[in-house]
Amino acid sequence: MRYEDNQKHWDRRWTEAGQDADGFSDLSIYPIKYAELVMDNPSHRSVDLGAGLGRVLKHYYHSGYNIVGLERSQIAVQQLQSEIPGSQIFAGDVRKLPFEDDQFDVISAFGLYHNLEDDQDQALAETGRILKRGGRFCISVHPDNFEMRVNEWYWRWKQRRDRKSGLKFHKWLVGKREFSQTLSRYRMHTQKVYFARNVSLLYRIPWLCSGSANETERRTRGYRLTSLAELWTGRSLH
Numbered sequence: 001m002r003y004e005d006n007q008k009h010w011d012r013r014w015t016e017a018g019q020d021a022d023g024f025s026d027l028s029i030y031p032i033k034y035a036e037l038v039m040d041n042p043s044h045r046s047v048d049l050g051a052g053l054g055r056v057l058k059h060y061y062h063s064g065y066n067i068v069g070l071e072r073s074q075i076a077v078q079q080l081q082s083e084i085p086g087s088q089i090f091a092g093d094v095r096k097l098p099f100e101d102d103q104f105d106v107i108s109a110f111g112l113y114h115n116l117e118d119d120q121d122q123a124l125a126e127t128g129r130i131l132k133r134g135g136r137f138c139i140s141v142h143p144d145n146f147e148m149r150v151n152e153w154y155w156r157w158k159q160r161r162d163r164k165s166g167l168k169f170h171k172w173l174v175g176k177r178e179f180s181q182t183l184s185r186y187r188m189h190t191q192k193v194y195f196a197r198n199v200s201l202l203y204r205i206p207w208l209c210s211g212s213a214n215e216t217e218r219r220t221r222g223y224r225l226t227s228l229a230e231l232w233t234g235r236s237l238h
């Protein structure tokens with residue numbers, strides 16, 4: 001739940017972050033680890049929806065993949081257009097995609113669908129429409145579990161002073177079964193579900209974090225915890 005207009009929220013976030021690195025050097029972290037599951041043929045026509053500052057898009061673009069990106073934040077689109085040819089970047093809304101039917105062999109969308117203010121079904125219908133039959137997709141969403149509910153509670157508390165401005169958009173928490181069922185209504189059949197935990201609540205506790213505190217570096221090198229915290233969680237969080 002956020003008390004800020006969705007587009008303003010992302011424009012602000014991307015202005016603060018500035019630029020993503022051109023690629024990931026560590027392929028074992030979110031989101032690249034999961035993108036790798038579907039991005040296995042450079043000649044496949046691919047699209048990264050809700051590309052943000054392009055950490056996934058740029059990684060594959062610079063590796064010679066046939067990939068384009070779509071993003072709604074003008075700040076992010078302008079930044080990406082200044083870094084790679086404009087023809088690779090489409091400014092637009094996932095709920096009304098500027099692509100023909102059955103265009104793409106591969107679709108990736110990290111952190112997009114839980115970030116919509118409404119019309120999640122319409123966005124998924126559009127996604128299914130542009131995916132070729134037999135094509136593959138990799139989508140990440142916030143799961144509806146205890147950790148993410150606490151995470152949402154934390155944000156609501158942190159933004160308590162903005163409450164009077166009214167609810168502007170909701171960070172949806174998505175149930176696994178419900179989401180898979182919705183996907184299958186739009187021709188997308190889920191094969192595997194992984195729990196990435198890359199946005200663990202533990203990152204809110206500064207003394208449990210290790211590595212760079214710089215958001216841009218964290219976005220492509222991974223959010224790292226101290227070994228003590230990893231011992232506590234019992235597993236790597238990517």
Ligand SMILES: C[S@@+](CC[C@H](N)C(=O)[O-])C[C@H]1O[C@@H](n2cnc3c(N)ncnc32)[C@H](O)[C@@H]1O
Pocket residue numbers: 006010031049050051052053054055056070071072073076092093094095109110111112115116
């Ligand atoms: C959590 S960020 C993820 C960015 C990128 N996929 C990544 O992993 O770095 C969500 C992105 O979705 C974009 N977005 C939100 N609503 C959108 C919409 N209706 N159409 C297209 N993009 C949208 C936001 O502007 C933001 O860049």
